[in-house]
Amino acid sequence: MKEYILAMDQGTTSSRAIIFNRKSEVFSTSQIEFRQMFPKPGWVEHDPAEILKTQIDAAKAAIEKGKVPLNQIAAIGIANQRETTILWEKNTGKAVYNAIVWQCRRTTELCRELKQQGMEQTIREKTGLLIDPYFSGTKVMWMLKQVPGLMQRAEKGEICFGTVDSWLLYHLTGNHSTDPSNASRTLLYNIHKGCWDDDLCKLFGIPMAILPAVLPSSGNFGITKKEIFGVEIPVCGIAGDQQAALFGQGCFSEGSAKNTYGTGCFALLHTGKRPVVSRNNLLTTIAWDRGKGFEYALEGSVFIAGAAIQWLRDSLKIINSTEETGEIAKSISDTGGVYFVPAFVGMGAPYWDPGVRGTILGLTRGNSPAHIVRAALESIAYQTRDLFSSMEKDRGKPVTTLRVDGGASKNDFLMQFQADILGIPIERPRVFETTALGAAYLAGLSTGIWDDIDEISKNWKCGKSFSPEMQGKEREEKLINWEKAVKAARMFV
Numbered sequence: 001m002k003e004y005i006l007a008m009d010q011g012t013t014s015s016r017a018i019i020f021n022r023k024s025e026v027f028s029t030s031q032i033e034f035r036q037m038f039p040k041p042g043w044v045e046h047d048p049a050e051i052l053k054t055q056i057d058a059a060k061a062a063i064e065k066g067k068v069p070l071n072q073i074a075a076i077g078i079a080n081q082r083e084t085t086i087l088w089e090k091n092t093g094k095a096v097y098n099a100i101v102w103q104c105r106r107t108t109e110l111c112r113e114l115k116q117q118g119m120e121q122t123i124r125e126k127t128g129l130l131i132d133p134y135f136s137g138t139k140v141m142w143m144l145k146q147v148p149g150l151m152q153r154a155e156k157g158e159i160c161f162g163t164v165d166s167w168l169l170y171h172l173t174g175n176h177s178t179d180p181s182n183a184s185r186t187l188l189y190n191i192h193k194g195c196w197d198d199d200l201c202k203l204f205g206i207p208m209a210i211l212p213a214v215l216p217s218s219g220n221f222g223i224t225k226k227e228i229f230g231v232e233i234p235v236c237g238i239a240g241d242q243q244a245a246l247f248g249q250g251c252f253s254e255g256s257a258k259n260t261y262g263t264g265c266f267a268l269l270h271t272g273k274r275p276v277v278s279r280n281n282l283l284t285t286i287a288w289d290r291g292k293g294f295e296y297a298l299e300g301s302v303f304i305a306g307a308a309i310q311w312l313r314d315s316l317k318i319i320n321s322t323e324e325t326g327e328i329a330k331s332i333s334d335t336g337g338v339y340f341v342p343a344f345v346g347m348g349a350p351y352w353d354p355g356v357r358g359t360i361l362g363l364t365r366g367n368s369p370a371h372i373v374r375a376a377l378e379s380i381a382y383q384t385r386d387l388f389s390s391m392e393k394d395r396g397k398p399v400t401t402l403r404v405d406g407g408a409s410k411n412d413f414l415m416q417f418q419a420d421i422l423g424i425p426i427e428r429p430r431v432f433e434t435t436a437l438g439a440a441y442l443a444g445l446s447t448g449i450w451d452d453i454d455e456i457s458k459n460w461k462c463g464k465s466f467s468p469e470m471q472g473k474e475r476e477e478k479l480i481n482w483e484k485a486v487k488a489a490r491m492f493v
């Protein structure tokens with residue numbers, strides 16, 4: 001019986017490889033950063049060849065570091081930065097343009113036109129998404145229009161489109177496929193019927209010949225070419241990074257939720273086999289397909305979370321390191337009435353307000369940098385609470401526990417305050433590599449490394465939990481003040 005699973009965690013700034021053993025323990029890791037390209041204001045690109053090379057090199061380095069016998073790797077699982085769009089030649093595998101990254105805003109005008117045509121409702125109903133440059137559809141449209149001759153070649157079936165998972169898979173195995181969690185971020189996939197949507201492809205002017213096959217997230221995606229690792233390894237799991245993290249956190253049942261506290265926050269709530277259409281500006285997305293049909297999630301994101309703490313360090317220079325913020329916040333009993341709305345780049349769900357900007361309110365002469373630091377940490381918890389309050393409204397039931405991960409979830413003060421503000425317990429796992437672990441689980445389940453999700457659920461170990469301690473009245477007062485602060489920030493525009 002083989003012992004290991006190789007997870008490829010292809011992120012926005014680095015490619016990581018993590019080898020897990022059967023006990024779901026991290027056995028060996030490697031990480032390689034790659035170039036970020038900003039050709040114009042608001043534009044973000046990656047070199048697809050670099051994504052591929054760094055990912056394969058990271059995998060080889062992790063194998064070498066752990067001295068893992070190649071014949072002991074049962075399968076590969078891929079988790080990837082989502083929505084990032086690549087087009088390549090079917091014959092040569094060469095990309096025809098740089099990858100247009102999820103953060104890239106170049107299709108803002110195209111999106112505006114689609115909204116003006118009144119397409120928002122149809123797109124929301126079919127895809128669960130909003131019209132926004134974030135998603136792949138308008139990025140494909142842009143490339144097909146801008147690269148000379150590309151549309152004709154696409155129509156002839158000479159071009160492949162894929163998100164990053166699909167790009168990696170094509171080069172690892174020669175197969176042009178993806179999984180539903182990634183397909184559901186393109187604006188082209190009907191999340192109810194489970195197929196690429198003819199009408200949407202027509203609307204976007206995208207020939208269906210370029211689209212990958214959509215296969216279950218856990219299953220056989222193909223076998224790596226022998227020249228890559230020296231042996232053939234099956235690729236048996238694929239999911240977008242946030243859905244992979246939901247899986248890695250063991251959130252398998254309806255009502256279970258995770259929040260990742262990184263640069264921004266990504267919250268996902270598992271809604272079972274039922275897609276919940278949001279009335280509160282959240283996204284409906286496919287969580288995964290384990291070969292037994294789709295499972296769905298509601299998703300919301302906060303743009304600036306940990307980034308606000310970086311700003312305190314790098315721009316305001318009132319802290320030396322992000323790690324010290326917890327102690328600084330605990331050194332005072334409250335923010336002294338200071339509220340910080342860190343809307344540096346507008347606000348995401350549930351506000352979707354691109355024009356709002358950051359604001360600090362309630363300052364007095366008695367305030368010190370500690371109050372600002374504490375208010376910045378608290379703002380992460382308030383923004384997360386706004387997401388969960390929308391999720392609860394959409395679902396019609398409360399969320400009862402939250403599992404957390406990401407860099408800023410290491411901050412105990414923040415996690416305690418989060419539990420207080422949500423009024424529910426928070427669980428932080430022992431293994432922080434939840435994204436890679438999710439990809440490993442999807443791959444390992446289909447190769448028999450793990451029998452079923454019950455076994456995986458048992459492997460999830462709590463590192464630390466936080467129970468709500470704040471009185472209801474205090475929580476309500478704080479939430480009212482936060483709402484006032486957001487309102488004030490939005491009025492200032």
Ligand code: ADP
Pocket residue numbers: 261262263264305306307308309310322323324325326406407408409410411
């Ligand atoms: P990403 O994957 O988005 O790069 P990470 O999960 O690596 O993010 O987390 C990094 C972010 O978390 C940074 O924005 C940083 O400011 C924040 N962060 C890291 N440690 C702490 C901490 N102890 N307290 C608060 N924020 C932190």
